[in-house]
Amino acid sequence: MTQADFKDYRTYLIPLLVAVFTAFALWIRILPALHLGSADILNLVSSDDPIYNLRLVELMLNNFPNYPWFDPMTYFPTGTHIFWGPLFTTVIATLCMLTGAHTRPAIIFIALLVPPLMAAVMVPVTYKIGEVLGNWKTGLFAAAFISVVSGQYFYRSLFGYSDHHIAEVLFSTIFCLAYIYVVRYTRTHTVDPADRSTLKVPALLSVAAGIAYFLGLMAMPTMILFAMLVGIFTVVQFMVDVHRKHETFSLLLVNAVTFGVAIVCFLIFGVKSSGFGFAAYTLGHPLAYLMLIVMTAVLYLLAQRLHLKEVYYYPLALAGIAVVGGLILFLALPQIYGELIGNLLGFFGQNYMSTTIQEARGWSVESAWSTFHFGLLLMLLGFGVLLYRCWSEHRPEHLFVLIWSAVILFATIQHLRYEYYLAVNIAVVGGLAASTFLERGWRDMILLLGITGKKTDKPAPATDAGTGSSKKQKKAPVKAKHVPSSARINAGNLAIFVVIVVASLLFAYFSLFLVDLNNDGTSDFLPAYTTANSYTVSMNGDWREALEWMNARTPATGMDMKKIYSSQNFTYPEQAYGVMSWWDYGHLITFLAERMPNANPFQEGVAGPTGAAAYFMATNESDADKILDTLKTRFVVTDIEMDVTKFLAMSTWYNSTAMATPYQLTMLAPTSSGSGSYQTTTINKQQYYMTMIARLHTLDGSMTDPTTAYYIEYRDAAAAKTSYPVITRAESQNATEARKNADAYNLRAAAGMHAMVGNPNTFVPAEQVTALQHYRLVHESPSNGAQSLMGAQEGIPDIKYVKVFEYVKGAHIKGDGVIEVPVVTNTGRTYTYRQQSVNGEFIVPYATSGNPYEVKTTGPYRIIGTGQSFDVTESAIQIGATVA
Incomplete structure (x- = not known):
């Protein structure tokens, strides 16, 4: 062709x-x-x-x-x-x-x-x-x-991923197309402020760019990032134009019209949030666009003023104006200045929470x-x-x-x-x-x-110069043409x-x-x-099953899922309650269970003294209870990932400095006996098993006695000159003996050497874990979550993927010692809830009669070794009555 x-x-x-x-x-x-x-x-x-x-x-x-x-x-x-x-x-x-x-x-x-x-x-x-x-x-x-x-x-x-991200990309790209098209047009066509006919087309193109910008803004407030891009471009382009003695009015026209349209559209749309932040639809947006227009006007006027000066005058003047302008903004409008700096850090900075959010890493x-x-x-x-x-x-x-x-x-x-x-x-x-x-x-x-x-034309027949008559010529053989240097490869x-x-x-x-x-x-x-x-x-099928059950079987909240509520003077109905879970699952709880999570994937309700992190990291039940009381929470939903793979994220949100260190240690262990090579391993401390997430999801809220634990001797990282402590000895022992041996070793340990009791097994505590008094399992999903995470290994316990607990007042029973009751879950799994008395009393969470859920007791409560047994009604559980 x-x-x-x-x-x-x-x-x-x-x-x-x-x-x-x-x-x-x-x-x-x-x-x-x-x-x-x-x-x-x-x-x-x-x-x-x-x-x-x-x-x-x-x-x-x-x-x-x-x-x-x-x-x-x-x-x-x-x-x-x-x-x-x-x-x-x-x-x-x-x-x-x-x-x-x-x-x-x-x-x-x-x-x-x-x-x-x-x-x-x-x-x-x-x-x-x-x-x-x-x-x-x-x-x-x-x-x-x-x-x-x-x-x-x-x-x-x-x-399958129906979110506004692709809309952000599409409309921001359309804006960039419109903007570069109009700035290119102004460089190939005359734009003269004295000739109105030259302003019509670039002004109309700029209106289109402004509308495109506003559409992008209606997808997400982070569209302001592209206004910042325009600002950076404007400053650099002005310096180039001044250096090259090029006209600068066209860029003033483009920016003024583009962002003037954006301001008008935004004001028609209306301010939706207070303050001046850019992460929501606040007055900060039109003010920022106005500042961009003013900045462009200042750049233009400065260019007109300094057009006969040396070229370095212009960037020096800009630097001075930037410093003075920033100082004035800092002193006169500190809130707006703070929002600008804060949003810049938000766009381009990092914080300790970034490691716990995949998309923010x-x-x-x-x-x-x-x-x-x-x-x-x-x-x-x-x-x-x-x-x-x-x-x-x-x-x-x-x-x-x-x-x-x-x-x-x-x-x-x-x-x-x-x-x-x-x-x-x-x-x-x-x-x-x-x-x-x-x-x-x-x-x-x-x-x-x-x-x-290209086809080679045949040579024209030779003609006689004198007569102009044509003479027949013998066809010459075709010779290879010499490729000139300009045509060489x-x-x-x-x-x-x-x-x-x-x-x-x-x-x-x-x-x-x-x-x-x-x-x-x-x-x-x-x-x-x-x-x-x-x-x-x-x-996740287990989450869907558990939350659809919650939708059908838990008390209504008094809220209408199909109604749009106004934040003005809004109050929740008396029967409304919250559901505590990790923030990853908040939207599932809202959509499937039609219940109200305390935390959600917007990272709301996660940090702080009443956040989800503080709740699940609590090692004292009374501290956890206070959080639920404050939040009016009735149900707690846990899963195996929170207990295992997401534990680091929860501990980091709770304490960004210590992170998981109070609960788990990452250590170096020899790959084999006598080996000089090491691999990392996680050792769970007793504090891990005392957290609410472990006591709920792994132990079902029941008192659990240890069987065996690991006695571990190790050299700390500083002494070993390694990234992590190095295990020098690890031996599975009776838990009581392991604790005794560790205490004895630490009394005479050499510098840099230590001993501890821990367990690499997430599901087996190193020491006794006391029972939870106010939490009862009411539903669990069908799958073995431990097996889902770790594969079909021998000795993997049957710990279901998702569990739903109800937070109750609990019935009071007088007595000493250990009380227990047999429980069968909705999946047919059986276990025994056990509790040690405190000050001559038990506070028990399960009813033996009138229980509305599928997780039920299969007998009365019995105090071990006394022959005493007790029946507990559902009403006693709910009102905190004393059972004789």
């Missing part, structure tokens, strides 16, 4: 390719729906924020077009203010009404379909950014890359490579291209994309959650690199392959051509398919096709 031929077909081929990439992006994301079969679609819904978004959709459908800015059905007894905008919810609710989806399965289907549809729209949007940044080739590469990129971007746009090199791999190489090359073109071509769109990509990259390094933003920059900047270097090496590849698209261009082709193909392949980079049998990242094709069930 000749070059002319291709140009004829390009009008059709480019849209066709973009359509193919778009269809592919949609298809790969709806694979879970294609594999659903007859299964319940609710099983596909992720159990944190997506399940809560379904609640918002149902609320809006029942109250359309009103949006629930306040929700009392979570973070009890306070209620929560919704901090993200209504755009994503409104899109889903509108589609539900247009398609007639009114049953829960139909609503869920539409809600789960919207993120893949938005990801599909991202393909042509990304193509257009690439085209504006480079050319149609850049656009095609960008469109291809965004259709296959994996990691957080893919996961959060997959059928920092981005390691390994994590970055496992997600984007060869896309990072292409992006790095793209940065080089952008820098070169900024230097040589002075195009503002290149500078904006460079700043946009650099800021998002830095934000992602600080917080993993911004991976879904960075995917766009990987695609666009990587696409620019691919198209640039392929164009550079294309001619050399053509020469190497001997391909040409450039080995460097050819090499980079091959590298780009290979890197692009590997990026696409690794993004789509599972590749074990470390050859260790584990997945190193989330490949798109593999993830989508195996994404069959997302919701």
